[in-house]
Amino acid sequence: MAEVQERLEAEDLQQNLREVQELLRRQKVVEGLVGRQDMPKHDLVEQLVHKQHLAELRAKLDRLHPADIAHILEGLPPEERLVVWDLVKADRDGEILVEVSEAVRESLIASMDSKELVAAAETLEADELADIAGDLPPAVIEEVVRSLSAEEREQLRAALSFPEGSVGALMDFEYVTVRADVTLEAATRYLRRLDELPSHTDQLFVVDRREVLKGTLPLARLIVTDLDRDVAQVLVEESVRFRPEDRAEDAASAFERYDLVSAPVVDQAGRLMGRLTVDAVVDYIRQASAESQLAEGGLSQEEDVFASVIDAFKNRWAWLAVNLVTAFIASRVIGAFEGSIAQLVALAALMPIVAGIGGNSGNQTTTMIVRALALGQIQGTYWKKLLGREIGVALLNGAVWGTLLGAIAYAFYGSVALGGVMALAMILNLVLAALMGVGIPWLRARLGRDPAAGSSVLLTAVTDSGGFFIFLGLATLFLL
Amino acid sequence: MAEVQERLEAEDLQQNLREVQELLRRQKVVEGLVGRQDMPKHDLVEQLVHKQHLAELRAKLDRLHPADIAHILEGLPPEERLVVWDLVKADRDGEILVEVSEAVRESLIASMDSKELVAAAETLEADELADIAGDLPPAVIEEVVRSLSAEEREQLRAALSFPEGSVGALMDFEYVTVRADVTLEAATRYLRRLDELPSHTDQLFVVDRREVLKGTLPLARLIVTDLDRDVAQVLVEESVRFRPEDRAEDAASAFERYDLVSAPVVDQAGRLMGRLTVDAVVDYIRQASAESQLAEGGLSQEEDVFASVIDAFKNRWAWLAVNLVTAFIASRVIGAFEGSIAQLVALAALMPIVAGIGGNSGNQTTTMIVRALALGQIQGTYWKKLLGREIGVALLNGAVWGTLLGAIAYAFYGSVALGGVMALAMILNLVLAALMGVGIPWLRARLGRDPAAGSSVLLTAVTDSGGFFIFLGLATLFLL
Numbered sequence A, B: 001m002a003e004v005q006e007r008l009e010a011e012d013l014q015q016n017l018r019e020v021q022e023l024l025r026r027q028k029v030v031e032g033l034v035g036r037q038d039m040p041k042h043d044l045v046e047q048l049v050h051k052q053h054l055a056e057l058r059a060k061l062d063r064l065h066p067a068d069i070a071h072i073l074e075g076l077p078p079e080e081r082l083v084v085w086d087l088v089k090a091d092r093d094g095e096i097l098v099e100v101s102e103a104v105r106e107s108l109i110a111s112m113d114s115k116e117l118v119a120a121a122e123t124l125e126a127d128e129l130a131d132i133a134g135d136l137p138p139a140v141i142e143e144v145v146r147s148l149s150a151e152e153r154e155q156l157r158a159a160l161s162f163p164e165g166s167v168g169a170l171m172d173f174e175y176v177t178v179r180a181d182v183t184l185e186a187a188t189r190y191l192r193r194l195d196e197l198p199s200h201t202d203q204l205f206v207v208d209r210r211e212v213l214k215g216t217l218p219l220a221r222l223i224v225t226d227l228d229r230d231v232a233q234v235l236v237e238e239s240v241r242f243r244p245e246d247r248a249e250d251a252a253s254a255f256e257r258y259d260l261v262s263a264p265v266v267d268q269a270g271r272l273m274g275r276l277t278v279d280a281v282v283d284y285i286r287q288a289s290a291e292s293q294l295a296e297g298g299l300s301q302e303e304d305v306f307a308s309v310i311d312a313f314k315n316r317w318a319w320l321a322v323n324l325v326t327a328f329i330a331s332r333v334i335g336a337f338e339g340s341i342a343q344l345v346a347l348a349a350l351m352p353i354v355a356g357i358g359g360n361s362g363n364q365t366t367t368m369i370v371r372a373l374a375l376g377q378i379q380g381t382y383w384k385k386l387l388g389r390e391i392g393v394a395l396l397n398g399a400v401w402g403t404l405l406g407a408i409a410y411a412f413y414g415s416v417a418l419g420g421v422m423a424l425a426m427i428l429n430l431v432l433a434a435l436m437g438v439g440i441p442w443l444r445a446r447l448g449r450d451p452a453a454g455s456s457v458l459l460t461a462v463t464d465s466g467g468f469f470i471f472l473g474l475a476t477l478f479l480l
Helices: A010-035 A044-063 A066-074 A078-087 A090-099 A102-110 A114-122 A126-135 A138-147 A150-161 A184-193 A219-224 A248-258 A278-297 A309-336 A338-343 A346-374 A382-413 A416-446 A455-479 B010-035 B044-063 B066-074 B078-087 B090-099 B102-110 B114-122 B126-135 B138-147 B150-161 B184-193 B219-224 B248-258 B278-297 B309-336 B338-343 B346-374 B382-413 B416-446 B455-479
Strands: A203-207 A213-218 A262-266 A272-277 B203-207 B213-218 B262-266 B272-277
Touching: A010 A044, A010 A066, A010 A078, A044 A078, A066 A078, A066 A090, A066 A102, A066 B248, A078 A102, A090 A102, A090 A114, A090 A126, A102 A126, A114 A138, A126 A150, A150 A272, A184 A219, A184 B219, A203 A219, A203 A272, A213 A219, A213 A262, A219 B184, A219 B219, A248 A262, A248 A278, A248 B066, A248 B278, A272 A278, A278 B248, A278 B278, A278 B346, A309 A338, A309 A455, A309 B346, A309 B382, A338 A346, A338 A455, A338 B346, A346 A382, A346 A416, A346 A455, A346 B278, A346 B309, A346 B338, A346 B346, A382 A416, A382 B309, A416 A455, B010 B044, B010 B066, B010 B078, B044 B078, B066 B078, B066 B090, B066 B102, B078 B102, B090 B102, B090 B114, B090 B126, B102 B126, B114 B138, B126 B150, B150 B272, B184 B219, B203 B219, B203 B272, B213 B219, B213 B262, B248 B262, B248 B278, B272 B278, B309 B338, B309 B455, B338 B346, B338 B455, B346 B382, B346 B416, B346 B455, B382 B416, B416 B455
Parallel strands: none
Antiparallel strands: A203 A213, A262 A272, B203 B213, B262 B272
């Protein structure tokens, strides 16, 4: 745990990756020369240069923080990644596996045999082991579990028993407890006997004989308070505590609101089970934000930049398939009006505008509502007000953009009636978009589902098909 | 700073908001009764009830953490928000203004006169003042600055001089410094004389006579080390430090990689200027992720859920205008092929499928690349490889979905040639989408711009117009 490694700033981090790549490139040139038939195969000089590059690289890696090695591994294509991975000291494999992204972790684990995997896994704490357990072969996990103490085994079981996205899945088990009836002097002496405090120890957890949490003792308070006093006199009783089944999202929001560094996790009886720290919360926030970014962009999961064409296809096909279905439905709506389009071909050129603006406007509504829901700002009775407001915005948007587009349609096609149909269709599709933009997240929230997931796809499907139907339908009624 | 307020968990937070709403509702009923003509205007009982509700609400608010009051204010419509705001004790106005979202802050500030604003602003630290300075009237800021000490004025100047998104804009000035040549014993005695340590003090900053940073002394190390030793012997020299002009995004990534709680900010000469803490970093991460979410959804900025129709329109019109222009261009592309559509009206029904799938596939590519760029995983020479891979994925996608759609087109319209054109157009538009999906973020990154912003709009514009052009063009060539 002693932090002897270099810490890098952003440019240095990129610089590092470039240096490793340069070392690998030179290495490759050497290997290329050694491999060529016209060169003496055991040319001593070449071999030395070869070894020297590898040694230089190895020395560089030894100095780096595991998170930075992880960053380098993620930035290298598969073959070079494995060259670097082999150079990393075996006793650091575990901590690096915890740091890399899931896609890269899979590729690294695939290159290791079970003995190496067991050795790597045994260097980890129970909570870290739980994080990568899903990617390890069952035989490896079994063997590692056998080597754990009863306490660690219990911790691993606890960490694995809570679903992703819960506090239990994020908690660790490295905390320092004290009793309420000792003096601060005694508590300080006890701490001094420890070699070092677990990282992110900004407070000690005060527990009774049965491990029930009585409160916390912030180090900042311990340091400035008279040592004669008892822990009981200075402990903070009302400190935030979590239950392992709490949603990680709620815990993250509490960490943000109350600027926490660590917080105890307790069971139903109030017994201390673990600890949640701000670094786990930061990782969670980043992860959750990455996932929503990926989902919005239509990727099923984080994609290794160097994944093969097939792997990339697998990660993307589901979204495209969904899109194909909705596009097909919209296409059939248009198909139903082919007779009208044949009579007035201008409709074909104008219809995508009506559909597109509807989709965009509806997405604005949904985005606003999903944000407000996530921040807990919408209560039961406000949904109606919101819907009213959104329909108001839709009518205003419709009046502004509908008039503009109606005028443009008139300018291009010289038909007042066509311009009028265009304007009316815009207004109606914007109102439909507002209804759906409020209705879809409302329904998903009522059904207890994540209001964000898939809202945009569903909404665009409705505003596309709906937009085509409204515009072509109105045109058929009034123009033909 | 003493933390006497309640800390709430997620359900309690919602519960709280509901309680406040209930109190406000009852309050309103009473006011309604008092206001009615057929009731005695000064009915004592009613007045008492009225006052009692307000007193209850005020007592409730006094117990809450400023972040939770901010949450309640954000969850209330404008009139009720101001009722609650008036009940908050004046000496807490400042800390709450720092916590609320910008939209709500504006509405609260608009309801206060300059005297109240000056009083609220004077309760804030220099870094907090800098955060809300943009929303305060200049006259108020002038008056507050006059009341600051020279040191605070310098801090405020420093905090305001760095642009949003830089470390300088996030740093605070509450840190504890020690000299390297004192013993830990002396350092501990010095700390004990302080009333309390600034929040997030996990380490002391070790500086020399000229305030040049020599290293840091983690509290966790101070607590477990023999007090006879000198600070110089135990300080951490290689601790991460930032410069105020560093990008906040890079600092956030360093906090994440190295699990930091606080880090010193130094100037060019290595002199200590301020401190960056994990709570500011968490706020930044949340803010940045919210902004990208809003931008993707087509909102210019965070929108107050209770904003008026006009305010909502203002926040949304720019995006819709951009979209209108791109939709109009696509419409003109279709317009150029009206002759072809008139001859073969099936084209009108099929063309949105080609355009839509292209846009979705291109967005997948862009999302993947923007993520990888943000994580620093793409180096100079990998762009070409990436482009090759993406074109490979496009061809595979084209083969799969193109064949499927070609078959469907054939099934509906009975024309093999139409099916073939459909399949070919799909493949070509997917390749175009891959070129743009890689090319747009590449170009933006090369020009030093944020590769994410606007990539999706630009990409969809190209794949829409391009998709229509490719499909209708091929149809004109081969089918008519």
